[in-house]
Amino acid sequence: MSDRSMLVLSAHPGDFVWRCGGAIAVAVARGDRVVIGCMSFGERGESASLWLKGYDLDQVKAHRRDEAERAAAALGAEIRFYDRGDYPLVETPELTHELVTLFRELQPAVVLTHAPRDPYNPDHATAHTIAMRARVYAQAPGVQAPGDVIGAPPVFCFEPHQPEQCGFMPDVLLDVTEGWERKLAAMEVMGAQSHLVTYYTELGRRRGTQAARNSGPNLGLPHDVVAEAYQRVFPQVTKELA
Numbered sequence: 001m002s003d004r005s006m007l008v009l010s011a012h013p014g015d016f017v018w019r020c021g022g023a024i025a026v027a028v029a030r031g032d033r034v035v036i037g038c039m040s041f042g043e044r045g046e047s048a049s050l051w052l053k054g055y056d057l058d059q060v061k062a063h064r065r066d067e068a069e070r071a072a073a074a075l076g077a078e079i080r081f082y083d084r085g086d087y088p089l090v091e092t093p094e095l096t097h098e099l100v101t102l103f104r105e106l107q108p109a110v111v112l113t114h115a116p117r118d119p120y121n122p123d124h125a126t127a128h129t130i131a132m133r134a135r136v137y138a139q140a141p142g143v144q145a146p147g148d149v150i151g152a153p154p155v156f157c158f159e160p161h162q163p164e165q166c167g168f169m170p171d172v173l174l175d176v177t178e179g180w181e182r183k184l185a186a187m188e189v190m191g192a193q194s195h196l197v198t199y200y201t202e203l204g205r206r207r208g209t210q211a212a213r214n215s216g217p218n219l220g221l222p223h224d225v226v227a228e229a230y231q232r233v234f235p236q237v238t239k240e241l242a
């Protein structure tokens with residue numbers, strides 16, 4: 001077990017599975033602690049199959065909560081629910097404060113969240129704004145919340161469902177081959193959105209091909225690598241360029 005931790009801030013339960021389940025599984029395999037902050041249950045916007053079955057709101061939320069808990073367990077991560085509702089997810093001072101508290105408790109080495117734009121689901125952009133604001137506030141000694149102020153953990157935006165329309169330009173391709181079995185297991189838990197398993201399996205292979213293409217002979221990635229794409233918010237800080 002390392003003393004490093006990763007914080008994943010997800011608008012809905014599916015997002016942390018489809019978009020960054022591999023990164024979570026790889027971090028867990030390395031011995032890092034991973035905590036997922038799930039802002040809503042995606043009960044209105046991402047649970048169509050349950051509404052079509054005749055579930056009511058409470059049943060939909062309970063079902064999505066159960067799926068999210070089982071998916072997080074499959075990935076080896078902890079999960080905390082904030083139950084702020086979706087369509088719309090709304091930024092409130094109370095939610096920001098709770099997330100500042102989470103940042104300070106966890107002291108994450110890295111943060112994963114949504115990209116800043118998504119015309120298909122405005123909750124994703126809102127979740128990005130909330131996550132970024134909570135991170136900045138958690139850095140400020142003048143902001144009153146439990147725990148010590150945090151440093152400057154890098155933020156990686158995970159890949160939206162239709163990246164081009166979101167202006168998403170990957171600048172990191174993460175080899176998640178080692179975590180792929182766990183990601184597959186987590187995806188298979190998401191019964192309310194089971195149509196997406198094939199899509200995200202194919203995307204992982206495509207991003208893996210791109211990772212191998214971009215890695216050069218020095219890294220020597222095998223050609224059957226599976227990958228996830230990310231976009232950094234802040235500059236990479238390093239003493240070596242390669």
Ligand SMILES: [Zn+2]
Binds near residue numbers: 121124
């Ligand atoms: Zn979502």
